Amino acid sequence: MMRTITVVGASLAGLSAARALRAQEFAGRIIVLGEETHEPYDRPPLSKEFLAGESPDISLLTTDDKLLDVDWRLGVSAVQLDPSDRSVVLSTGERVQSDGVVLATGARARTLPGRNVHTLRTLDDAIALRSAFASAGSVVVIGAGFIGAEVASTARKLGLDVTVVEALPVPMAGPLGAEMGRICGSLHAANGVRLITGVPVAEIADHLVRLADGIELRADVVVAGVGATPNVSWLAGSGLIIDGGVVTDAKCSTNIPQVVAVGDCASSFNDHAQTVLRQEHWTNALQQPRIAAATLMGRTSVHAARFAVPYFWSDQYGSRLQFAGHRQEGDQVEIVSGAADGPFTAVYRRESRPVAVLSRDEARVFGRWRRELTTVTEGVLS
Amino acid sequence: MILVCAVADLPDGEAHRLEHGDAPIAVFHVDGEYFAIDDTCTHQDASLAEGWLEGCTVECPLHASCFDLRTGKPTGPPAKVPVRTHEVVVRDGNIYVEVSA
Numbered sequence: 417m418m419r420t421i422t423v424v425g426a427s428l429a430g431l432s433a434a435r436a437l438r439a440q441e442f443a444g445r446i447i448v449l450g451e452e453t454h455e456p457y458d459r460p461p462l463s464k465e466f467l468a469g470e471s472p473d474i475s476l477l478t479t480d481d482k483l484l485d486v487d488w489r490l491g492v493s494a495v496q497l498d499p500s501d502r503s504v505v506l507s508t509g510e511r512v513q514s515d516g517v518v519l520a521t522g523a524r525a526r527t528l529p530g531r532n533v534h535t536l537r538t539l540d541d542a543i544a545l546r547s548a549f550a551s552a553g554s555v556v557v558i559g560a561g562f563i564g565a566e567v568a569s570t571a572r573k574l575g576l577d578v579t580v581v582e583a584l585p586v587p588m589a590g591p592l593g594a595e596m597g598r599i600c601g602s603l604h605a606a607n608g609v610r611l612i613t614g615v616p617v618a619e620i621a622d623h624l625v626r627l628a629d630g631i632e633l634r635a636d637v638v639v640a641g642v643g644a645t646p647n648v649s650w651l652a653g654s655g656l657i658i659d660g661g662v663v664t665d666a667k668c669s670t671n672i673p674q675v676v677a678v679g680d681c682a683s684s685f686n687d688h689a690q691t692v693l694r695q696e697h698w699t700n701a702l703q704q705p706r707i708a709a710a711t712l713m714g715r716t717s718v719h720a721a722r723f724a725v726p727y728f729w730s731d732q733y734g735s736r737l738q739f740a741g742h743r744q745e746g747d748q749v750e751i752v753s754g755a756a757d758g759p760f761t762a763v764y765r766r767e768s769r770p771v772a773v774l775s776r777d778e779a780r781v782f783g784r785w786r787r788e789l790t791t792v793t794e795g796v797l798s
Numbered sequence: 799m800i801l802v803c804a805v806a807d808l809p810d811g812e813a814h815r816l817e818h819g820d821a822p823i824a825v826f827h828v829d830g831e832y833f834a835i836d837d838t839c840t841h842q843d844a845s846l847a848e849g850w851l852e853g854c855t856v857e858c859p860l861h862a863s864c865f866d867l868r869t870g871k872p873t874g875p876p877a878k879v880p881v882r883t884h885e886v887v888v889r890d891g892n893i894y895v896e897v898s899a
Binding site: 479 | 844845848849850859860861862872874875876878
């Protein structure tokens with residue numbers, strides 16, 4: 417009998433879990449533990465409007481959420497999960513015992529050694545960086561991935577002199593592949609941002625970034641956008657299988673009964689990719705909890721096939737990149753609409769089957785291909 | 799009333815985007831019923847006619863905000879503000895919209 421469910425994590429995935437449990441008519445007690453003191457907020461605007469000094473409404477809570485009847489416990493740290501009775505142990509020593517546990521602890525920004533190196537993940541990070549930008553003339557961004565590119569784009573918008581440094585030869589080559597990474601990475605130069613690729617950072621000192629080839633870059637602000645680490649170290653000793661994130665099946669079940677994991681901290685089997693993925697995408701944090709809530713309630717989510725196709729977007733330099741699916745090395749990519757110097761859509765194929773789609777400023781074409789990918793996934797599942 | 803298109807030109811599960819000043823309108827066909835709402839998502843600039851239709855709910859193609867086509871109310875985040883709904887009239891094989899004030 418499920419009387420109490422504890423959700424560990426109070427960002428989008430945790431809030432979505434609480435909403436999904438109520439939507440699926442869980443009438444018991446829901447406790448949500450959050451490490452940050454802030455109420456749930458939306459992270460995507462932090463690197464864009466918020467960083468640009470605007471005042472977007474970043475609260476995720478709606479008036480309907482007041483009816484969720486959730487016991488919010490913000491500003492508390494979970495330090496251990498006791499598998500014998502599913503107790504979550506807090507840093508204060510308190511034990512929060514319940515019949516079901518949703519792990520939604522997310523990820524934290526990877527850091528680089530050096531003084532005064534900013535990262536951008538949390539609201540507090542964004543407040544600090546925004547304040548630093550206000551009195552800065554130049555910035556070096558380490559990492560040309562999505563966060564790095566968005567921070568560079570916003571800094572440029574604010575009139576800063578911007579240099580982006582990427583250790584790999586091509587930006588965003590991991591998710592997009594080299595060819596599309598090069599095309600999308602060309603937005604930096606087109607907008608007056610200097611992009612240096614293929615050179616790792618050797619050392620960061622105050623206002624100085626020294627590259628492995630000896631080049632020294634001076635800047636008022638240094639930002640590292642070098643990925644994120646899932647918050648799972650507190651689960652050591654719990655018996656949970658960890659491989660990057662907490663390992664789950666496609667229904668978000670872990671190897672401990674009545675413990676599910678969702679969002680950035682979960683390495684889940686993905687029906688579309690037919691492999692285990694740890695997704696750091698906003699949409700995944702929104703959708704996966706609905707599957708997990710159904711699992712805890714002993715049901716099967718009807719959304720599984722549609723939710724299985726990974727999706728993310730990135731707004732950079734006034735352009736909107738959208739990507740759906742899962743690319744692997746060896747996939748063939750072809751521009752099917754538009755052209756590389758403007759709006760376009762590219763489709764990735766494996767043995768002639770479409771497996772992923774990338775668009776720049778072509779939402780309608782993108783939407784059609786995204787649906788097509790879902791149909792393919794449903795075909796595989798049925 | 800504004801002419802949207804012929805009934806035959808809007809198959810089940812499809813949407814039609816109607817230019818209307820600076821507030822375009824999206825008309826949806828759901829299993830024999832027609833619904834019209836403001837086309838622009840209240841969260842961020844995106845066309846709901848390009849969204850994902852599931853029953854009487856449309857999901858924004860950009861950030862997955864959901865709106866109930868019958869009421870215009872947001873039923874899924876991040877949108878919090880409803881879209882306007884408009885009356886749809888089917889007459890002589892054509893679909894018309896009566897734009898709300």
